[in-house]
Amino acid sequence: MKGTIAEKVLRSRLVAGDLEPGQEIAIRIDQTLTQDATGTLACLQFEVLGIPRVRTELSVSYVDHNTLQTGFENADDHRFLQSIAAKYGILFSRPGNGICHQVHLERFGAPGKTLLGSDSHTPTAGGLGMVAIGAGGLEVAAAMAGQPFYLLTPQVLGVRLTGKFGPWVAAKDVILELLRQLSVRGGVGKVIEYLGPGVATLSVPERATITNMGAELGATSSVFPSDERTRQFLEAQGREEVWAELSADEEAEYEQVIELDLASLEPLIAQPHSPDAVAPVAELAGTPVHQVCIGSCTNSSLQDMLTVAAMLKGRTVHPDVSLTISPGSRQVLRMIAANGALAAMVAAGARILETACGPCIGMGQAPATNAVSLRSFNRNFPGRSGTPSAQVYLASPEVCVAAALTGQITDPRDFGNPPAIALPDRFEVDDGMVILPPEDGSEVEVVRGPNIKPLPQADALPDTLELEVLLKVGDNITTDDIMPAGANILPLRSNIPALSRHVFAQVDPDFAERALESEGGFIVGGSNYGQGSSREHAALAPMYLGVRAVLAQSFARIHQANLVNFGILPLEIDEYTYESLSEGDVLRFEGIRQAVAAGETLKGENLRSGEACTATPVLSERQRQIVLAGGMLNCIRDALE
Ligand code: MIC
Ligand code: SF4
DSSP: OTTSHHHHHHHHTEEESOOOTTSEEEEOOSEEEEEHHHHHHHHHHHHHHTOSSOOSSEEEEEOOSSOOOSSHHHHHHHHHHHHHHHHHTOEEEOTTSBOHHHHHHHHTOOTTOEEEESSTTGGGGGGGTOEEEEOOHHHHHHHHTTOOEEEEOOEEEEEEEESOOOTTOOHHHHHHHHHHHHOTTTTBTEEEEEESGGGGGSOHHHHHHHHHGGGGGTBSEEEOOBOHHHHHHHHHTTOGGGOOOBOOOTTOOOSEEEEEEGGGOOOEEEOTTOTTOEEEHHHHTTOBOOEEEEOTTTSOSHHHHHHHHHHHTTOOOOTTOEEEEOOSBHHHHHHHHHHSHHHHHHHHTOEEOOSSOGGGGTSSOOOOTTOEEEESSSOOOTTTTSOTTOEEEEOOHHHHHHHHHHSBOOOGGGGSSOOOOOOOSSOOOOOTTEEOOOSOOTTOOOOOOTTOOOOOOOOOOOSOEEEEEEEEOOTTOBHHHHSOOSTTTGGGTTOHHHHGGGTTTTTOTTHHHHHHHTTOEEEEEOSSBTBSOOOTHHHHHHHHTTEEEEEESOBOHHHHHHHHHTTOEEEEOOHHHHHHOOTTOEEEEOSHHHHHHHTOOEEEEETTTOOEEEEEEOOOHHHHHHHHHTSHHHHHHHHHO
């Protein structure tokens, strides 16, 4: 990784460990972001740490996920978050101000700095040359308390961009092409770093679309150089002073370099139900489409919105299609309102939604039964839209509008010349919806609604476990599978007892009941278990139900850390063991504590078959102590005693 951007930034913030791929390091975090769906827990955890004020350069708390307010819960959470922000020195981005990643890019991100966010798409800020990483809320709470962030030193995968886009090809197609080549596991343990002459052809929002969806590759982060275009973007945001040049050395060492000629790309689309099921749009042309949703942290910038408006202008949405548009931020919304682009969208029949995550996280706009929904978003996991039978596709805003107008998947290259979009020299800057904390917040009273329940605590890891395999699942299980979101379930994010009733609800509706009846158990998974969202609820709620270990062929990075932080043992098993295990088997492991402390493989027994069951804890030395204590909070409490 020598000479790469990743190496330069990580080295400059290194607190402990060696920058050797695979080794655990600790880095200093300059900025944090939290959003309301993960932020309530992060704040509850921050409170437990007992620190009077955040110890970062900047911490921002956004409200963008839970904004539907079908009951009192979301609004209660907003008030809680606002009061916590005031008390502890956190900036509070009010509901209506926009999606965390879009606003952070516009108003707070800075090249060369580190950002830790309780949201898996935090690497969006890599479009500005930040090393931005998604993590569980507890880790973000620790970073807010001034603690370093621990991670395994990533490999650095270079993507060398050459050429420039042909007509109707967009930034989304770059990342869809990488997903096609590398799959949703291809980025695990890596930072994806962009280089080459093609970089200069991309604006910062285009770069951010690409780094945003590096999360779908499973990457630790994605980063672009900070160059003249970065400077122009920051200048247009009135923040030129935070600009710093940042690039890799000529002889930088990458684990591998993928060559990508932007001119060779064509419009691409991800098919149901995975972001890596990518095909050329032309191949699917003619497929009827019933819903089109444009927005999300991937594609809701001013540039995207202007493109969408130009395509819609003077046309009408197809009678069989419902088109929704969510601009990414209040800045974007104000600017399209002022220049007439919004009027063109409304005139065309678009349903304008608030500047929030909205349909991306199933907060409204669930498609009709069996409907085809085409979205400019980043995830199309089964059921995430709110309609289990919906077929969700992902593509660029250009491909989305083409379908909204024709009622079918349409190659935008059939639309004549693409609109020429110029970004302004100056964005409309108004941070009036960001509330600054008072100098001294000690007198601020935290407002807690009845939906905010205390955090459940885990017990220390027992030495012997004899428990049932409650569920066996396959590869690439997402945290949406484990802990679904959507309008009905998201409001319960700060009420774990109620939330836990929905664990694995779409995979196996009886799971929660069975887990409680059996007084806990194990989960068996394939590879890349826990990909997707950073929600620590996917560990905390199973922990509440008594899940003590997950036996999987491999784990996604953020989820593995979340399991450890909530005292669930992540155990790696080989293909043979995976095949040999069935739901209902009872597994017995003895001498667990000693084996975990020594980093040794557990040798257990499957009491049904009498076969041996070997499983290896996937834990760094530091994590061994955390799991033994029954999770990070127990660890911290022990240290304080
Ligand atoms: C998502 O896109 O899945 C979310 C909702 O933004 C999550 C966070 C969450 O579950 O609250 C993420 O990406 O981390
Ligand atoms: Fe919000 Fe969707 Fe982005 Fe997650 S992926 S932060 S839900 S817009």
